[in-house]
Amino acid sequence: MQSILRGYSTMLTYLNRLVGYAIGIMLAVMSILIFWQVFARFVVGESLTFSEEISRFLMIWMTMLGTAYAIREGSLIAIEMLPEVLKGKGQRILRVISEVVATIFYIVLIIYGWQMAEAVQMQTAPSTRISMFWSMLALPVGGIFMLLNSLGVISKQFLIEKGGE
Template structure:
């Protein structure tokens, strides 16, 4: 849905610039903030579906029995990074609560909250991956492919 909104904003900016000979400053700013949210929420989805970028070279070079340990170590590094983003991103967002975006006029706490919210959701998904497993459920993928 966020990608559809960003696309509509981009089209609005292009139409405004070439049809009406005027650009809408707020569309570019709002697109930037929505893309930050899109990236952070998309990262959570990638962890859920095990489609995120990974260092697969490490997994393929070890014994298949130890590949789960390597993947767990990689998820641990990602979790540590998410903790840092959460710990430093939350106060940063709160410090910018009174600031307002120059073109769109939205409070800057909304773009800044993308980092701690996304990091917290990624931590939850990483924890679920440790409990349930690191690969997506194959039966779900098989059912989706048959539809």
């Protein structure tokens, strides 16, 4: 069992590395587009018609993927009062319970995010004419990565409990 959990953890590490690179690329593209938009508007005198829309879509994707990445790294904002009071096994149990509750939310996000993406697939963005499906797809995809990382956090607690880490 420990070897399966370690394998899952290793797979998540590589997957999160890829997601981190994708987030970095999205941030770079978004920064270039916004810089060019400001330059075109104030220096050239004409603004681009598509840059704001693409930047908005990239921001949605970065937020969803970045949240999933932050779950694995333990970087999300949290109230740490109760976990600091508890020690050892009690602290691990609390973390597992909070991750299970979060996992339920991620499953809901995946299901309803997919339904929302399907519902808007015939709508197109005004300037790029891209289907709104692609921007809404960030909800279920981000939810899947959040779920995977949350399961990784839970499995890490079991590895710690068994003395495997």
